[in-house]
Amino acid sequence: MKIGIIGAMQMEIDNLKESLENSKTENVSGVEFVSGTVAGVEVVAAVCGIGKVFAAICTEAMILKYNVDMIVNIGVAGTLCKELGVMDVAVADKVVQHDMNTSALGDPVGLLSGINQIFLPCNESMMELLEKCLADKGMKYKVGTIATGDMFMHKAEQKAKLHERFEAIAAEMEGGSIGHVCYVNKVPFAILRTISDGEGGAMDYATFAEKAAELGIEVIVEFIKRSGELNL
Template identity: 55%
Template sequence: MIGVIGAMQIEIDGLKEKVENSQTVTVSGIDFVTGTIHGTDVVLAVCGMGKVFAAVCAQTMILKFQVDALITTGVAGNLSEKLGIKSVAVASSVVQHDMDLTPVGYAQGELGGINLVNIPCDKKLVSIVEHCVKAMGVNYQVGTIATGDQFINKLEQKRFITGHFQAIAAEMEGGSIGQTCYINHVPFVIIRAISDDADGSAPEDFPAFANEAAAISIEIVLDVLKEY
């Protein structure tokens, strides 16, 4: 069983349409849609925005639906010179840019308890995703995706995140889904199509391009499910 999480309806609806024998179970206000896509057992959910919703959703997929792997799909703000709107960022690792225990001796972004800054994605999943994105002919980059409970739209925020973590894209769920998977030993990967440049134009670009970007990420997930 593969779990697929998106924060917003537009990031998951295109997948829900493809589910055969679908059934819905609601837990903690989140609808979990089970069934098959391309013969693969899946559970899909729109978790809501931010790290808490994302962690609740991931933990529920792991405990209630016993997922073998978790894919996060959706949109992100661009932090890389190699990417632009509608390019794709594939996470090799995730960080939480708003995690700050530096006053008590930790590194920036270090997760107390597991003492990691970067949580690595599953290498096999990353290589399947990369293979699918390449085959689509879309511009893409593999690297660190940074997560925090902030919509990034200022140069100083971008500088902070790229300076500390060399991240290629910013979003609001991947890091907490990654942490949840890590502590439960579940393989995961994050796929994000760029909806905005995480700068002053982001508040206008995000609503203008989010639908199209979300659809690109969904196409990749469909190909990954075929190959998995």
């Protein structure tokens, strides 16, 4: 079994590198991939960069070059619901690209032309194992839709609109794109996002992003060690 881990920023992957044994680094399509093992499990990790295009490039390269059996996207996000505050965790059961909009042609907002779906489902077994790891660590989390778009959502009215339209619990800038690439390649995927910004928006992000990323790594290392429990 080989697990792919994708983060948007260096801080989201740095701590994972420390856990990798027999690691080696390669550059593919402008992305640095680090491969090695964690508790005997093969892992490939990469920092994709911020935004949907960088995320898609990284995901496709990881699938084609390293033939991973699954991909987990980790990182930080902004909350869209009252139940999730700063340093809590959002686990996606599905993803949506909120800035995909061909509604002028009569389509619903979020529809992905070509595959004709709005929501892309995450792998249930992966999602359930992430939940177990979070519960065992006593971390507060919520499962729901994570919304992706090429914009930092900081205004209250923007967040309220996303929550109302898609029932989304968190917003970020890569997960939906990673899910899209995994979906068309038939690779199971999961999304784990630690909340770095709440009502304070950009101010919260600057203060809490690094610590939130560290918490996400704690969970993903445990997930890798317990990956034998997965039923893919």
